[in-house]
Amino acid sequence: MRFFKLGIALILTVLVFFVLNTKLGSIPPMGKFLNPVSGVWQNDSEEIITGNLSIDGLLDVVTVHYDSILIPHIFAQNDSDLYRAQGYITAKHRLWQMEFQTFAAAGRLSEIIGEKALEYDQQQRRRGMIFGAENALIKMKEDPETYKFMEAYRDGVNSYINQLDTNDLPVEYKLLDYKPELWSSEKTALLLMYMTKMLAGGDSDLEYTNALHLFGKERFDLLFPDFYGELDPVIPEDTNWDFITTEITATPEHKIPRDSISETIDKPHPNNGSNNWAVAAEKSASGNAILANDPHLGLNLPSIWFVMQLQTPEHNAMGATLPGALGVISGFNNHISWGVTNATRDVLDWYKIEFKDASRQQYKYGNGWKNTRVRVENIKINGAETLQDSVIYTHYGPVTYDKNFKGNGEKIGYAMKWTGHIGGNNQLPFLQLNKAKTYEDYENALKNYTAPAQNFAFASTSGDVALWIQGLFPNKWKGQGKFLMDGSNPENEWQSFIPQQFNAHVKNPERGFISSANQHPVDETYPFYVFNDGYETYRNRVINDFFRNKEKISVEDFKSLQNNNFNLKASELLPNIFEHMDVTGLTSEEKEIYNQIKAWDFYSEIDQLAPSIWDLWWEKLYDQVWDEFENDDLALDTPFIYQTIYLLKNNPEDQFMDIVSTPETETAKDLFLITFKASAKELLDWKAKNGNYNWSEYKGTFTGHLLQALPAFSRFDIPIGGDYNTVNAASKNHGPSWRMIVEMSTPPRALGIYPGGQSGNPGSKYYDNFIDDWAAGNYHELLFMQDNTTNSQIMATQTLTPKQ
Numbered sequence: 001m002r003f004f005k006l007g008i009a010l011i012l013t014v015l016v017f018f019v020l021n022t023k024l025g026s027i028p029p030m031g032k033f034l035n036p037v038s039g040v041w042q043n044d045s046e047e048i049i050t051g052n053l054s055i056d057g058l059l060d061v062v063t064v065h066y067d068s069i070l071i072p073h074i075f076a077q078n079d080s081d082l083y084r085a086q087g088y089i090t091a092k093h094r095l096w097q098m099e100f101q102t103f104a105a106a107g108r109l110s111e112i113i114g115e116k117a118l119e120y121d122q123q124q125r126r127r128g129m130i131f132g133a134e135n136a137l138i139k140m141k142e143d144p145e146t147y148k149f150m151e152a153y154r155d156g157v158n159s160y161i162n163q164l165d166t167n168d169l170p171v172e173y174k175l176l177d178y179k180p181e182l183w184s185s186e187k188t189a190l191l192l193m194y195m196t197k198m199l200a201g202g203d204s205d206l207e208y209t210n211a212l213h214l215f216g217k218e219r220f221d222l223l224f225p226d227f228y229g230e231l232d233p234v235i236p237e238d239t240n241w242d243f244i245t246t247e248i249t250a251t252p253e254h255k256i257p258r259d260s261i262s263e264t265i266d267k268p269h270p271n272n273g274s275n276n277w278a279v280a281a282e283k284s285a286s287g288n289a290i291l292a293n294d295p296h297l298g299l300n301l302p303s304i305w306f307v308m309q310l311q312t313p314e315h316n317a318m319g320a321t322l323p324g325a326l327g328v329i330s331g332f333n334n335h336i337s338w339g340v341t342n343a344t345r346d347v348l349d350w351y352k353i354e355f356k357d358a359s360r361q362q363y364k365y366g367n368g369w370k371n372t373r374v375r376v377e378n379i380k381i382n383g384a385e386t387l388q389d390s391v392i393y394t395h396y397g398p399v400t401y402d403k404n405f406k407g408n409g410e411k412i413g414y415a416m417k418w419t420g421h422i423g424g425n426n427q428l429p430f431l432q433l434n435k436a437k438t439y440e441d442y443e444n445a446l447k448n449y450t451a452p453a454q455n456f457a458f459a460s461t462s463g464d465v466a467l468w469i470q471g472l473f474p475n476k477w478k479g480q481g482k483f484l485m486d487g488s489n490p491e492n493e494w495q496s497f498i499p500q501q502f503n504a505h506v507k508n509p510e511r512g513f514i515s516s517a518n519q520h521p522v523d524e525t526y527p528f529y530v531f532n533d534g535y536e537t538y539r540n541r542v543i544n545d546f547f548r549n550k551e552k553i554s555v556e557d558f559k560s561l562q563n564n565n566f567n568l569k570a571s572e573l574l575p576n577i578f579e580h581m582d583v584t585g586l587t588s589e590e591k592e593i594y595n596q597i598k599a600w601d602f603y604s605e606i607d608q609l610a611p612s613i614w615d616l617w618w619e620k621l622y623d624q625v626w627d628e629f630e631n632d633d634l635a636l637d638t639p640f641i642y643q644t645i646y647l648l649k650n651n652p653e654d655q656f657m658d659i660v661s662t663p664e665t666e667t668a669k670d671l672f673l674i675t676f677k678a679s680a681k682e683l684l685d686w687k688a689k690n691g692n693y694n695w696s697e698y699k700g701t702f703t704g705h706l707l708q709a710l711p712a713f714s715r716f717d718i719p720i721g722g723d724y725n726t727v728n729a730a731s732k733n734h735g736p737s738w739r740m741i742v743e744m745s746t747p748p749r750a751l752g753i754y755p756g757g758q759s760g761n762p763g764s765k766y767y768d769n770f771i772d773d774w775a776a777g778n779y780h781e782l783l784f785m786q787d788n789t790t791n792s793q794i795m796a797t798q799t800l801t802p803k804q
Contacts, residue, residue, distance in 0.1 A: 046764055047092060049796040055159050057084060057152070058802040064089060066796045067783045070758035070766040073309040073318075075788040082312050083149045083326050085800055087156025087183070090306060090323050094760040095160065096170035097302040098323040099180055100706060102187040105194035106130050110381040112176050118381060123265045125377040126391055126405060128398040128421050129197065133189040135423030140189065146428045150185045153326050157183035171762060172707065191324035192427065196420045198297070200452030200471075202267045203348040204533065206414070207637040209484040210260050214634065222647075223639040224482075226532045227524055229646065232541050234343075234455055234469060234516040235504045237523045244502045244527050251477040252491035257352045257484050261414070263406050264635045271724045271734050272297060273518035273536060274341035275562070276455065277543060281463025283512035285554040289744045291459035292558045293330050293339025294736040296729045299703040301714060301768060303756030305330075305738045309785060310434065317434040318750065318784050320738045327430045330740060332750055332784075335437040336460045337742040341516045343453035343469050346531040347419040349480070349494075351396045351487030355411040360392055360402075364488040370395060396487060397421050415487060417494065419472045424450030439464055439507065446470045447500055455516035461744045466507040467514040469521050473498045476529045498528055513547045515540070517727075537642040538568040538725045555751070558741045563777035564727040570614050571602040573645045580652070581672040590680045605721045606696035615699070615723065616682060620675040621648075627660045641725075695721060702733055703755050703771060705762075709733075713762040718755070720775040728777075739779065747786055751779035 049066045060077040062085045067073065072089050076082035090098065103109055107124030109117035141147045161180050173179060212220045231237070278291040297304055302323075309318040310328060319331015330339050355372075356362040362369040372392045379387040392399040392413060399413035400406075407413060425448060432445035442458050446468050453471030458464070474481075474494040485492040504522050506514060519540035522530060546561055547553065578598055586594060593613055600610035625648070626638040638644075647654055652668035659666050659674075666674070686693050696719045705713035722728030722735070729735050738754040755774045759766040773780070783793050790797060 046766075047759060047761065049798055052799045052801055054803040055084065055088060055156070055800045056803045057155050057159075058800060060802070062800040063788055064798045064800065065785065065788075065790060065794045066798070067793050068795050069769070069780055070795075071307050071309065071783070073311070073783070073785050075311050077312065079149060079312060079314075080152045082310055084152040084156035084159075086308065086310060086321070086326065087153035088160050088800065089156075089308070090321070091157040091160040091183070093758060094302055094306055094323040095157075095180060096172040097706065097760050098157075098191070099183075099187070100172070101194055102190040102324060105133070105190040105197070107377070107379065110379055112178050112382060114382040115384055118379065118387065120266070121379050122377075122387075122389055122405065125379065125389060126398055126400040127197065127201070127265070128391075128416065128418070129190070129193050131375070131393075131398065132196070132418075132421045133186060133193045135421060136192065136426065137186055137189045137423075139423040139425045140185070140427060143425055143428060146425055146431065147185065149326055149431065150188055150427065153188065154183050154185050170760060175707075188325055188427065191322065193420065195322065196426075196452045198268050198452075199272055199342045199454070200345075200347055200420060201418075202270075202344075202533070203346065203350070204637045205348075205350045205481065205484055206261050206264055207635050208482055209256065210634040210636055211629075212256065212483060213258065213260065214631075214636075223643060224532070225643065226530075227520065228532075228535075228537055228640075228642050230537055230541065230642070231520055231523055232544050233519060233523050234467065234521045234540075235506050235526075236509050236511060237525075238510075239504075239506060239522075239525075241525060241527055246475070246499055246502055246527075248528050249475050249477040249480070249495045251479065252489075254489060254492055255486065257486055259352060259408070259412070259484060260633075261401065261406070261408060261635055262633050265400060265406070269298060269734060270534075271729065271731065272342060273344070273729070275515075275517045275539060275543065275727060275729075276339040276341045276457040277513060277515035277547070278337075278339075278457050278459040278465040278467075279513045279547065279553045280459075280465045280508060283547075283551075283553055284743075285552040285557075286743060286745070287463075288461070289459040289463050289465055290553065290555060290558060290741065291332075291337040291339055291457060291465070291744070292562060292739075292741045293341070293457065294562055294739045295330065295340065296724075296735055297737040299701070299733050299735055299737065299755050301703050301705045301756055301762075302760040303703075303737065303754050305754050305756075306758065307752060307754075307782070309783075311785070311788075315435040316784075316786070318782060319740065320752070320754070325430075326427055327434045329430055330738060331434075332742045332744075332748050333434060333436070334461075334747055336433075336442055336458060337744060337748065337750075338433050338442065339457045339740065341455045341457070342518055343455050343471060343516075343521060344518055344533055344535060345453040345469075345471060345473055345521070346481045346533050347451065347453060347471065347473065349417045350484050351394075351415045351417060351492065352484055353392075353394055353396075353399055353413040353415050353487045355413065358410060360411070360413075363394060365395075366488070366490050372399075394487070414484065419451045419453075419474075422450060422472060424448070424472065426450060438462075439466060442466070443468070455521075457514060457516065459742070459744050461746055461748070463744075464508055465514050466505065467516060468505040469503055470500075471503070473503065473528070476531070478529045480529065481531055502528070511548065513553075515543050515547065517543055532640075534640050536725075539727050539729065542566055542568050542727050555741055555743055555749075559751070559777070559779065561727060562736070562739050562741070563722075565604045565721040567602045567604050567611070567614070567723065567726055569641065569645070569725045570600075570618075573618075573648065574600075574602075574614070576649050577672045580669045581676065582669070583673075586677075589684060590677060593680045593683060594676070603721075604695060604723050604726055606694065606719050608695050609693060611695040611721075611723070612693045612698035613679065613683060615695075617676055617679040620678055621671060624659065624671050624675050625656055628656060630660075699723070699732055701730055701735070701775075703768070704733055715768050715771055718771060718775045736774075739774070741779070747784055750782040750784060752782050753779045
C-alpha cells in the first residue's frame with residue numbers, strides 16, 4: 001500500500017510538472033508564467049530610467065531625461081545617434097506592442113495565437129500587406145540617408161532586445177510563451193503599412209456593385225451621392241482652381257460586370273478619422289498661430305502613441321511617435337507644428353480577372369493574355385500545421401478573391417489595385433517635418449508622401465497656417481472606382497496620377513483658420529473627380545461654425561472645442577421626429593422616456609439620459625430604414641448617415657421606409673414610433689438590470705488591451721461624453737487617441753494627453769495614468785526642453801554611451 005501511494009504521488013508530481021511546463025492549446029505553460037524568478041511577478045515593477053548604459057554603434061554620448069510623466073527627452077549630437085536612441089528607448093517601454101503590430105500587419109498572428117487568427121492572417125496576406133511593405137522598403141533604400149537612419153533605429157531596438165533576460169520580457173511574451181524576434185527595417189515598413197491599411201484600406205466597390213444591380217442606378221445615386229446638400233469642405237468653397245492645368249481623365253466606353261459577391265474581407269474601423277485645425281496669428285487672442293490635432297482611432301492599451309522629444313544641435317521636435325517608426329508623427333518643433341487627419345480618398349479599386357483556364361497562369365487583357373505570378377504564403381500556426389496559400393498576382397495587384405478564398409468562380413477572381421502597394425518612402429516626410437523651419441520646408445516634406453492620404457495641417461511661429469490634402473491620387477474618370485471594373489479592358493486602368501502640385505491645398509485663407517474633420521475635401525468646382533466614400537458631415541460643421549462665430553480664439557477655446565459634445569446629427573433629426581411622431585398611444589413609462597429626450601439640449605454629456613435614448617433609437621431607426629439591405633446572398637453597405645436623415649426628413653414616404661417583413665406600408669412617421677417603442681423597452685430592461693441608463697454607464701467607454709481587451713490589462717467604464725459624430729468623438733472603444741494643442745510662441749507652448757500611459761507594462765503606474773485626465777478633458781503641459789540642462793520637472797536621467 002505504501003508503494004502504491006508513493007506511485008500515485010509520483011504520477012501526480014509528473015502530471016503537475018507536465019501541465020505546468022506544457023502549453024495546452026492557447027494556455028501558456030503556467031509553470032513558466034508563474035515562476036517567481038522569471039515569470040509574471042518580475043513585471044510588477046517600474047522601468048529603470050537612471051544610470052549609464054553602453055549601446056552598440058553610438059558615435060557619441062546620448063542623454064535621456066525623463067520628466068514626471070515618463071516622457072523621454074532625448075539629446076544626441078547627430079541624427080544617427082538620435083534615431084538609434086529612439087529605437088532603444090521605444091523598445092524599452094513598448095517592445096511587445098511594436099512587434100505585435102508588425103505581426104498583425106504581416107498576417108503572422110497565428111504563429112503566436114493559433115488557429116483563431118488564421119482567417120485574419122489569410123486576409124492580410126491576400127491584401128498584399130507584405131508585398132506593399134517590400135515595395136516601400138525598395139523606395140526607402142533609394143534614399144541612403146533615410147535608410148541609414150532606419151538601420152540606426154533597428155540597431156537601437158536590437159540593442160535593447162539583446163540585453164533582455166527572460167525574466168525581463170514584457171508580460172505578454174510570458175503569457176503567450178514566445179520571445180521577441182530581432183527588429184528589422186522591414187518591420188518599420190510593415191508598421192507603416194499597418195497604418196496605411198488602417199487609414200486608407202477601406203472601400204465599398206463590391207458592395208456598391210451589388211447595390212447598383214439590386215436597386216438600379218437612379219436609386220443608387222439617391223442613396224450614395226457624390227456631394228451632400230451640406231458640404232463645408234476641407235478646402236474653403238471660394239477657392240480658385242485656375243492654376244490647375246491638367247485635365248481630368250476622359251470617361252471611356254465601359255461596362256460594369258454583372259458579378260455579385262456574398263462576403264468581403266474585413267474593413268478598417270468605419271470611424272477611423274480625426275480632427276485638426278489651426279488659427280492664423282490675426283485670429284489668435286495671443287497673436288500667435290495655434291494648431292490642434294486629435295486622431296480618432298481605436299482606444300487600446302498600450303496606446304498607439306508614445307510621446308517623445310527628439311533633439312540634436314540642428315533640430316528639436318516633440319510630439320506623438322508611432323512605436324516602430326522614426327521621428328515625431330503629430331507634433332511641433334521650434335518653428336512649425338503639424339497635425340494629420342484621414343483624408344479618406346478613394347485609392348483602392350477592384351478589377352474582375354478572367355483566367356484563361358483552370359491553371360490560372362494567364363488572364364485576359366485587351367486582345368491578348370497576360371501572365372500571372374504566384375506568391376506562396378506560408379502561414380505558420382501555433383499548434384497546427386503550416387497553411388500554404390497560393391496568392392495569384394496580376395499587374396493590378398493581388399487577386400484577393402478567388403476560388404480558394406471568398407470567390408465565386410473557378411476561372412474568375414477579383415484583383416486589388418491600391419496605392420498602398422505602390423512603393424513610397426513614407427518615413428522621409430516625417431523626418432523632414434521634424435526639421436522643417438518654414439512653410440516651404442513643410443511643402444517640400446510632403447511632395448513625396450504617398451499613403452495613407454492625409455490632411456496635413458500646419459502652423460508656424462511666423463503666424464502662417466496651411467493645409468495640404470496629400471497622397472498619391474489617381475486621376476480618375478468621373479465615376480471610376482465606385483464599382484467593380486472589368487480588368488480585361490485597358491481603358492479601366494488608372495491612366496495617370498494627379499500631379500502633386502495640384503493636390504487640393506490652402507495657405508492663409510481669408511477666414512483666418514484651416515480645419516479638417518474627414519469631411520468632403522473640396523466642392524464641385526475642383527477639377528478632378530473625388531468620389532464620396534461616406535465623408536463626415538457633422539464634426540466639420542460644428543468646428544467651422546465655432547471659428548466663424550468667434551473673432552479671436554485662445555488656447556482655452558481650443559481645449560473647449562476638442563472636448564465639445566454637441567450632437568449636431570441629433571439636433572437636425574429629432575425636431576422633425578418630435579413634429580411628426582404620434583405620441584398619443586405611449587404608455588406612462590414610454591412617455592417619461594420621450595419627455596427626457598424631448599427636453600434634451602443635444603449635448604452628449606456623461607450624466608444625461610437623453611444621449612442614451614438617442615443612441616439606441618438612432619441605431620434601431622437606421623437599421624429599420626435599411627432593412628432592404630439585409631441580404632445573406634449579397635455583400636451590401638448601407639447608405640450614408642447624412643443621406644439617411646435627408647430621406648427621413650424630405651422623402652418620408654419613400655419605399656425604403658416600408659418594413660420588408662410586414663404587409664402594411666410604413667412611412668417615416670411609422671418608423672419613428674415603432675423604433676421608439678422598441679428602444680424604450682430595451683432601455684427599461686437595461687434600467688431594471690443596471691439601475692440607470694445615463695450616458696456614461698450606457699456607453700461604457702473602455703480602453704482595451706491589444707490582446708482582445710484582456711480584462712486584467714484594460715480599463716473599463718471610463719466616464720467620458722460625446723459620441724462618434726461629436727467633435728469629442730469618444731464612442732465605446734474608439735475616439736480621440738491623442739489630443740494636442742500647440743501655441744506657436746517662441747519657444748512653442750504645447751498641451752497633450754492620450755488615453756493610456758507611456759509604459760507598456762501593465763504593472764507600471766505609468767501604464768494607464770493619463771486616462772482619467774483624458775476623460776475629464778484635462779491636459780498635460782508638455783515640457784519642451786531647449787537645452788540639455790535638467791530642471792525641477794525632470795524625474796530621472798539616463799546616459800547612453802558608445803560600447804567600447
